[in-house]
Amino acid sequence: MRPLPLPVARGIDTALDKAVVPGFTRLGPAVRRRLPTWPEDARPGALAGRTAAVTGATSGLGLATAEGLARLGAHVRLVVRDTDKGERVRQQLLRDVPGAVATVDRCDVADLEDVRRFAADLDAALDGGRLDVLVHNAGALPAERTESPQGHELTMAVHVLGPVLMTELLRDRLAGSADSRDARVVLVTSGGMYAQPLRADDPEYTRGSYSGTTAYARSKRAQVELLPVLASRWAGQRIGAHATHPGWADTPGVVDSLPGFHRVTGPLLRDAAQGADTTVWLAATEPTPPSGRLWHDRRARSPHLLPRRTRTRPADRDRMWSWVREATGLD
Template structure:
């Protein structure tokens, strides 16, 4: 067996056994194996613009930091303006005045519309749009438009924001990236109950279901947006040590703490996909710089009809035409 074939076998074993592959051990082992994809050029995004949602902490801040290190002017979308200004000040001290702060609660689709209007009116063309904002509510929570919050924040808002920013992305070899979660592997697509109206509500299940929906919709979104020259991806960061994990999953954080990835390891593939040339195949899921399967067991594999129903639901909620504008 050649070195690269052996590396692929080790990589796949890490991926399928979950815990080793999602921990910092998986990242460090993969990076040391033959065939680890090369880093983007140090100035890959020089003079270009990128936008990161959920940029006030954790993976969002780290992603903004690393995109700026590659030369990008980064637009920071935050919900809390005070936290956002603090992060912006810190990043400016490191990279210079190449950050623009935007404030919006992305769980509110009316605020998403206003945000998109503001960005489209004032921002130069975007090279990367990173949908990182997320939440894991303990109880079933409704958005102002009365959508279950995780679906509003993780699916409806990113699709709507991208749709409204297509003129800003068009013709720019742009990358749209959904930061998803390996937890989605435990859930099947619930096209029959996208708003989680049935059964006892679980925040972790709702979160995983919404992330499953993100990933299943990737091919539909790629088909829809590729005419604008956009490539669409989802990345899952593995088990990263973020404030969100500490706040929402304290027991998980306590048990896995010694093997959690640092923020750089968690953000690595998102930043890599935003900047590497040429752009990899779109409509795909990635982890540790390699394309990954969408489902690991027959129980969680979706049919084309199920994905079509989920996409029709998204279209209906957002009043989207069959073709992107």
């Protein structure tokens, strides 16, 4: 059978994405992997001698990401709130991945003071060494409006403020040099952000009736809209800023937070490894992927499925970034 022409393959890939259900479910990678447009896997041992940190690494996408990075040779640092659970996951990782190296680090990403403490501890632990990959996977979807220790709406604290501050504090450890490859910072976002515009006018969600799923989607929209700002800010130190959305994956977070969605879509959901595939690929593939983009199933995607509803004005992006800088105390 003759392979499909590349324009046809790209058209099929795009159609899957625009149709949402087939593209976001397990059908997406099942079809795309058979297309000539599917990128090659990272080479075996691509991350040997490198260090990767993954937040929220004790279950679901975070655990699958940690395992994928370990299989490529990385020393994986499991950044978790519950160190006892983190240690159990570490032991599981050592059993499942021959030769794996993993370390448990404690951090509550929602607590900006704890992020500062963690970054200082990690800086000391690396002892002048480099952090090559930082995956911001930790997530939250509260049923009611909840505030972080600093008084910020929880989803914004976990998905935006904590990751930005953590990366900023670790910039010297992430910075590349002439003889090293660019560092990779990956924000694990969500397809839910396609349904929400950037709410720079109300980042703390203080207006209207609060919805956890809406708050979650708004914070994920903020992650993606800030990518150009972050990519530009970190480019001088050769730190790439990327975002991935995993599609619809069967994870404990989905079961706990969206039980109705899980009941309806269960048979079609991706497993955690399928959901984490692009994150792991971005962390290890060569050459370095372009910074400042949203990725899904190993291809850069538009951040808008409904442009008229979600298109962001530069002034709104600037306003959101100003709020992030003020909330985190960045220069």
